[in-house]
Amino acid sequence: MGNQGKAKRGIPPKSDFNAWYPAIVEIADLVDKRYPIKGMDVWRPYGWKAMKYIDALTHAEMERTGHDEVHFPLLIPEDLLEKENRLVAHLKAAREAGVDPSELRFDEEVEGFSKEVYWVKHAGETDLDVPMFLRPTSETAMYTLFPLWIRSHSDLPLKTYQIVNTFRYETKQTRSFIRVREIHFFEAHTAHIDEECASKQIAEDLEIVGNIMSDLSLPVIISKRPVWDTFPGAWYTIAIDVIMPNGRTLQVASCHHYRDQWAEAFDMTYESEDGSHKNCHQTTYGMSERLLGAVVGTHGDDNGLIFPPKSAPIHVVLIPVAAHKSEAVMETVNSISKLLRESGFRTHVDDRNIRAGQKYYDWEIKGVPLRLEIGPRDIENGTAFAARRTGGKQPISIKNIVSEVTNELNEVQQELSQRTSQIFSEMVQPLTSLDGEIVDGIIYEIAFDGNDADAESLEKSTGLTILGDCVVPFPDEKPCIISGRMTTKRNHLARMY
Amino acid sequence: MGNQGKAKRGIPPKSDFNAWYPAIVEIADLVDKRYPIKGMDVWRPYGWKAMKYIDALTHAEMERTGHDEVHFPLLIPEDLLEKENRLVAHLKAAREAGVDPSELRFDEEVEGFSKEVYWVKHAGETDLDVPMFLRPTSETAMYTLFPLWIRSHSDLPLKTYQIVNTFRYETKQTRSFIRVREIHFFEAHTAHIDEECASKQIAEDLEIVGNIMSDLSLPVIISKRPVWDTFPGAWYTIAIDVIMPNGRTLQVASCHHYRDQWAEAFDMTYESEDGSHKNCHQTTYGMSERLLGAVVGTHGDDNGLIFPPKSAPIHVVLIPVAAHKSEAVMETVNSISKLLRESGFRTHVDDRNIRAGQKYYDWEIKGVPLRLEIGPRDIENGTAFAARRTGGKQPISIKNIVSEVTNELNEVQQELSQRTSQIFSEMVQPLTSLDGEIVDGIIYEIAFDGNDADAESLEKSTGLTILGDCVVPFPDEKPCIISGRMTTKRNHLARMY
Numbered sequence: 001m002g003n004q005g006k007a008k009r010g011i012p013p014k015s016d017f018n019a020w021y022p023a024i025v026e027i028a029d030l031v032d033k034r035y036p037i038k039g040m041d042v043w044r045p046y047g048w049k050a051m052k053y054i055d056a057l058t059h060a061e062m063e064r065t066g067h068d069e070v071h072f073p074l075l076i077p078e079d080l081l082e083k084e085n086r087l088v089a090h091l092k093a094a095r096e097a098g099v100d101p102s103e104l105r106f107d108e109e110v111e112g113f114s115k116e117v118y119w120v121k122h123a124g125e126t127d128l129d130v131p132m133f134l135r136p137t138s139e140t141a142m143y144t145l146f147p148l149w150i151r152s153h154s155d156l157p158l159k160t161y162q163i164v165n166t167f168r169y170e171t172k173q174t175r176s177f178i179r180v181r182e183i184h185f186f187e188a189h190t191a192h193i194d195e196e197c198a199s200k201q202i203a204e205d206l207e208i209v210g211n212i213m214s215d216l217s218l219p220v221i222i223s224k225r226p227v228w229d230t231f232p233g234a235w236y237t238i239a240i241d242v243i244m245p246n247g248r249t250l251q252v253a254s255c256h257h258y259r260d261q262w263a264e265a266f267d268m269t270y271e272s273e274d275g276s277h278k279n280c281h282q283t284t285y286g287m288s289e290r291l292l293g294a295v296v297g298t299h300g301d302d303n304g305l306i307f308p309p310k311s312a313p314i315h316v317v318l319i320p321v322a323a324h325k326s327e328a329v330m331e332t333v334n335s336i337s338k339l340l341r342e343s344g345f346r347t348h349v350d351d352r353n354i355r356a357g358q359k360y361y362d363w364e365i366k367g368v369p370l371r372l373e374i375g376p377r378d379i380e381n382g383t384a385f386a387a388r389r390t391g392g393k394q395p396i397s398i399k400n401i402v403s404e405v406t407n408e409l410n411e412v413q414q415e416l417s418q419r420t421s422q423i424f425s426e427m428v429q430p431l432t433s434l435d436g437e438i439v440d441g442i443i444y445e446i447a448f449d450g451n452d453a454d455a456e457s458l459e460k461s462t463g464l465t466i467l468g469d470c471v472v473p474f475p476d477e478k479p480c481i482i483s484g485r486m487t488t489k490r491n492h493l494a495r496m497y
Numbered sequence: 498m499g500n501q502g503k504a505k506r507g508i509p510p511k512s513d514f515n516a517w518y519p520a521i522v523e524i525a526d527l528v529d530k531r532y533p534i535k536g537m538d539v540w541r542p543y544g545w546k547a548m549k550y551i552d553a554l555t556h557a558e559m560e561r562t563g564h565d566e567v568h569f570p571l572l573i574p575e576d577l578l579e580k581e582n583r584l585v586a587h588l589k590a591a592r593e594a595g596v597d598p599s600e601l602r603f604d605e606e607v608e609g610f611s612k613e614v615y616w617v618k619h620a621g622e623t624d625l626d627v628p629m630f631l632r633p634t635s636e637t638a639m640y641t642l643f644p645l646w647i648r649s650h651s652d653l654p655l656k657t658y659q660i661v662n663t664f665r666y667e668t669k670q671t672r673s674f675i676r677v678r679e680i681h682f683f684e685a686h687t688a689h690i691d692e693e694c695a696s697k698q699i700a701e702d703l704e705i706v707g708n709i710m711s712d713l714s715l716p717v718i719i720s721k722r723p724v725w726d727t728f729p730g731a732w733y734t735i736a737i738d739v740i741m742p743n744g745r746t747l748q749v750a751s752c753h754h755y756r757d758q759w760a761e762a763f764d765m766t767y768e769s770e771d772g773s774h775k776n777c778h779q780t781t782y783g784m785s786e787r788l789l790g791a792v793v794g795t796h797g798d799d800n801g802l803i804f805p806p807k808s809a810p811i812h813v814v815l816i817p818v819a820a821h822k823s824e825a826v827m828e829t830v831n832s833i834s835k836l837l838r839e840s841g842f843r844t845h846v847d848d849r850n851i852r853a854g855q856k857y858y859d860w861e862i863k864g865v866p867l868r869l870e871i872g873p874r875d876i877e878n879g880t881a882f883a884a885r886r887t888g889g890k891q892p893i894s895i896k897n898i899v900s901e902v903t904n905e906l907n908e909v910q911q912e913l914s915q916r917t918s919q920i921f922s923e924m925v926q927p928l929t930s931l932d933g934e935i936v937d938g939i940i941y942e943i944a945f946d947g948n949d950a951d952a953e954s955l956e957k958s959t960g961l962t963i964l965g966d967c968v969v970p971f972p973d974e975k976p977c978i979i980s981g982r983m984t985t986k987r988n989h990l991a992r993m994y
Contacts, residue, residue: 045566068542074679075534120616122616144532148531165571184568
């Protein structure tokens with residue numbers, strides 16, 4: 001019966017990931033892709049709930065670390081870009097003055113970003129004097145106001161964030177959550193008295209990322225991107241890449257240390273304790289709905305999604321069995337559901353008048369981590385029959401239902417963490433020479449201490465992309481794959497989304 | 498000292514409401530109006546928190562009543578408007594067929610709305626084939642997908658909502674929260690099997706509105722709008738108007754019964770139990786950030802904001818007094834704060850190194866409903882000194898702090914409700930003849946059972962706007978202000994925002 005249903009719903013096998021992923025996001029009711037604009041999906045209730053629970057993890061981390069939530073306008077007047085142009089000029093001047101190229105990002109991408117934005121040049125029947133664009137990210141909007149908020153050192157650090165939609169005119173193929181044109185986006189922006197304090201912020205960001213990645217049990221590689229892949233205007237960028245089942249990496253988050261480059265362009269100064277005026281040092285930290293895409297991709301299986309408990313729209317689905325035979329069944333199910341809710345669990349009672357097997361099947365697709373079946377015999381025994389979405393079934397005591405459910409969900413979380421470690425060890429393979437064959441679906445770990453030219457030749461010869469210096473170096477020195485020099489620098493080569 | 502500070506912060510007296518309101522929204526750190534687009538404010542952390550707590554009341558009501566949260570794209574392709582044009586054509590045809598004009602909204606405003614939208618006609622360096630606009634509201638976007646979601650009667654009722662930003666190119670003077678161009682907006686959209694079920698939805702909406710208005714202690718008049726003030730495409734509109742201190746009414750919410758007019762235009766049909774295909778009947782229910790504007794306007798005073806506890810970003814601010822004299826002070830303050838937080842209260846400990854008087858004054862401006870002062874002598878007595886923002890001070894027992902704080906906040910809520918009743922009785926005055934003088938700042942209550950022409954002459958002679966049939970009629974008949982016929986129909990004349 002399960003198989004019939006499966007055929008009916010048409011889930012491709014997960015081994016065919018590029019077919020499975022776009023199918024499951026619709027079959028599990030996360031999104032509807034039939035909205036008539038490419039790359040702009042409709043969030044269905046189940047998908048939106050999952051996203052909001054991921055956002056809740058972010059909000060909690062922001063509160064723990066003293067970030068304040070703000071909300072800036074969507075539209076940005078074109079003339080504010082003048083200041084970004086000043087940033088470009090500043091970077092060019094620095095280059096001409098001979099600043100070490102590894103210390104500054106030098107390119108014209110800041111100018112070039114206008115190729116990716118949606119423009120608003122008309123309102124009603126009026127041609128706007130100053131065209132505006134939909135935020136692709138909020139540096140320009142925020143850094144226009146920050147100088148009004150920051151007067152003295154006592155206003156620092158300024159730690160703000162917002163969760164908003166951003167817009168990019170993607171010309172590449174779009175994929176739900178992974179590459180879309182309207183992006184559910186998190187962005188933290190901070191300002192500090194000096195470079196060191198900003199560096200500490202980056203360290204805090206990485207701690208936050210670590211907590212969230214652990215809650216979501218995602219297999220990640222954290223790397224300092226090479227200079228040419230650094231965010232425009234940043235001193236350096238640290239990116240968090242998830243290993244997806246097809247062996248591609250998906251950048252789900254990034255942190256940027258701006259030093260005082262943006263502050264210079266936006267006149268973001270403060271009066272220091274000695275009365276002098278100094279530039280702020282800044283950081284940003286971004287994440288997006290790609291987190292949900294990574295959860296879907298990492299944990300799902302041939303039968304559907306599997307949600308790590310902390311992001312699950314429903315923790316426990318309760319299925320009354322043979323409720324027509326005993327009034328006690330619905331009473332017990334409802335009272336257990338109520339008790340679990342009061343203890344902070346998200347529950348759902350499936351009292352639909354269909355066969356139990358169909359219900360099991362439906363909730364498997366939706367990835368609910370724990371299913372409880374309760375029939376007359378279970379009640380006699382004082383137990384509920386618990387089935388974990390990650391496998392394993394057993395009766396658990398109704399009397400201790402809250403602690404039993406806590407244990408079951410912890411087991412799901414542990415099982416997912418274990419699978420994540422396994423994904424990591426299977427998909428990340430060492431590469432010690434360029435003589436062997438490059439296999440699709442593998443992320444190659446290398447020792448590498450070469451320069452930009454070395455990196456370029458490495459990318460060319462493998463057809464893969466270099467992720468950057470891993471923040472976790474090798475414990476012992478190994479020979480660099482290019483030069484043979486001994487180094488602890490760890491790097492990765494992968495196909496990126 | 499309080500007065501010095503007051504002068505410094507420059508709060509105008511609330512009696513000069515049109516000066517007080519725009520000043521207090523910035524002085525209390527709700528918004529920053531210096532963003533360089535008219536009518537698009539930056540939400541500062543304190544304002545955004547207040548809005549989110551109001552949203553939380555809405556989310557809770559939506560969950561209680563079984564509405565599912567969705568999230569639709571911001572951009573709407575122009576060609577979807579074809580269906581709205583079909584709606585206009587349908588309404589015109591009905592008019593020509595002689596349908597009772599009180600039964601249908603006939604006008605071309607659906608066509609005319611394009612005067613109010615922001616257009617996106619360019620993306621990157623591309624001219625878009627199909628121009629798109631930023632949603633002014635989401636009927637068009639949603640009703641394009643609803644027909645794909647609704648197949649049979651078992652899919653109904655469909656009860657959805659979203660909280661998103663909407664955009665209107667306002668040409669009138671803008672005011673924070675009240676008239677802005679980027680609007681923080683709530684919209685519920687439902688579909689039902691027939692007119693009666695849709696009518697029941699409107700009744701449920703009014704119950705929800707009632708709960709929220711009561712939580713926020715707002716003085717409201719609920720009226721069925723006259724035909725010419727009905728939402729385009731609606732059978733009827735029920736509007737919720739708040740009485741603002743300057744005597745103007747502010748529409749903060751509205752519910753629309755669409756019958757099957759939109760369904761007809763968007764092919765929104767379902768298979769009924771007898772196998773026939775029928776049109777859905779629909780409703781919408783909208784609210785916006787105007788709720789926060791109404792909270793600010795209704796409850797504030799010369800010293801700043803006053804938040805009703807349910808929307809307060811901070812319920813209780815704790816002020817340690819003479820903490821340098823006794824280590825026990827900070828310990829006690831922190832442990833009380835912790836205990837209150839664990840009991841669900843939003844607390845803040847103000848341990849800044851400034852005079853206590855300045856702290857009192859700052860938190861008065863921000864409208865925190867309850868202040869607790871705790872010093873060495875209070876601790877000796879086992880009490881905290883409680884000061885309600887609505888007036889009244891007394892020591893309360895630390896031992897029973899949770900129940901004491903609950904009581905204090907209930908008293909604040911009761912006091913605000915009482916003030917709201919008083920606002921109502923002072924500002925709403927009966928008008929029984931058109932001979933007397935019309936006084937600015939008064940809302941006139943009238944008995945009225947006239948037709949459109951009578952209403953028009955009434956508006957002309959008073960210079961006020963007719964709000965519509967109040968949903969609470971007079972208990973006894975009174976003579977209609979125009980015809981003298983006896984009627985229980987209650988109506989109001991007011992200057993509207």
